[in-house]
Amino acid sequence: MNTISHILLSMLLVLVAYLVVQNQQLRAELDVISTTQNSAAAVLAETLTPLATKIDAINTVTSKIGKEADDASNQKLTALQKRLDLYKLIGTVNQANQLRAEGKGAEAAEKLVSTKKPIWQAGETFAAHKTKLQGLMGTLDKLSAAWKNGDTSTAPDAVRKTLEAVLGELNNEQK
Template sequence: MNHFQHVVLSMSLVLISYLVFQNQQLRAEIQVLTTLQQGSSTVLAETLAPLAIKIDAINAVTSKQGKAADEAEKKQQALAKQRSELSNILATLKQANQLRTDGKGKEAAEKLASAKKPIWQAGDTLTAQKTRLQALMGPIDKFMAAWKSGDTSTAPDAVSKEIEAVLGELGHE
């Protein structure tokens, strides 16, 4: 073998030795980094687990509060709608009464008849006042019969007062 081949072979041997040494050092560093990463992952998991539990608890509470707020809002809207419907019924009763005082008994009876269904429906939605509201059907029928026959001397004041009383009760809820 010639001298040049010895030099190349020696250099190759030195280079391979250097690369093997570097490979062993890199493997050791990678092993240390892997161990650190696993330790960090464990610490992070131990730290985040209680936080995740707290976040779930917070979400549960806010969800309940949101549902309660939605239910309260729906209840307020329903109450406002019921108040509005009762106010409309009162307006209809006043119109019927005005027609009665003007001597228009048949028109007054028709106007009063148009209030029966809304009063009945209000009784269906207002369970606490159902009996009182639906009991107004008899007096309304009597007023209508009298007015149609030409006797316009009786006013629906009792019906109006009962609806005003129910409306007042809704104002306090």
Template sequence: MNIISHVLLSMLLVLVAYLGIQNQQIRAELTVLNASQQSASNVLAETLAPLSTKIDAINSVTSKIGKEADDAANQKLAALQKRLDLYKLIGTLNQANQLRAEGKGAEAAEKLASTKKPIWQAGETFAAHKAKLQGLMGPIDKLTGAWKSGDTSANVDAVRKELEAVLGALGNEQK
């Protein structure tokens, strides 16, 4: 039994020595591999840093261009909406005129007075036509006052014609 235990102990000692040597070799390979990986990651970082900067610059430029395009489109849409609102105001003027013709002076005056704020705002939007549009406030006030007091002889033709002239000029500017 003594011989078997010596043999087993010797084999165990050889096995431990073998595993120790293998462990040393694997550690050496891992150290080389780690150094190689670190070197590769440094090279990759140095290579990607300028690319990242360029990509950030490209993103910044495209974002700026996209925002400018969106802003321009929104401004154009806002101007088109204001033009559409002016067309709607002509309809409101016609409704006020119809009420006036029916002898409903107070209702017609209220309907006509409701056009003042949108016309004023359109004057702010269309600076080239500001004087014409905001100049309509006097005639509207005069008609509103007359209609409220019962004098429904005057109509909105002058105001409507001025709005139509502005719309015609705006249409020509779009071309």
């Protein structure tokens, strides 16, 4: 048994020595792989950092351009909406005139007075026409007071014509 145990111990010693050598070789290979990986990561970082900076700059520029385009589009839509509001005001003035013609002075006066604030705001929006539009306040007050007191003989033609003139000028400016 002694011999068998010597043989077994010898084989075990050879196996342990073999495993130690294999372990050292694997460590050496792992060190090489780790070094290669670290150098590849450093190269990638060097390469990608300027690209990331350029991409950030591009994103900033495109965001700014997109915002400017959106702002310009919104301004155009707002101006068109304000023009549409002026057309609606002409319709309201015409409705007030119809009520006046039917002898409904109080209702006509209320309808006419409802146009004052939108006309004033239109004057703020269209600065070049502010004097014309906001100058209608006195005419609106006089007409509505007369209509409330039963004098429905005067039509709001001056108000309607002023609104139509402003719209005509705005349409000419757009072309």
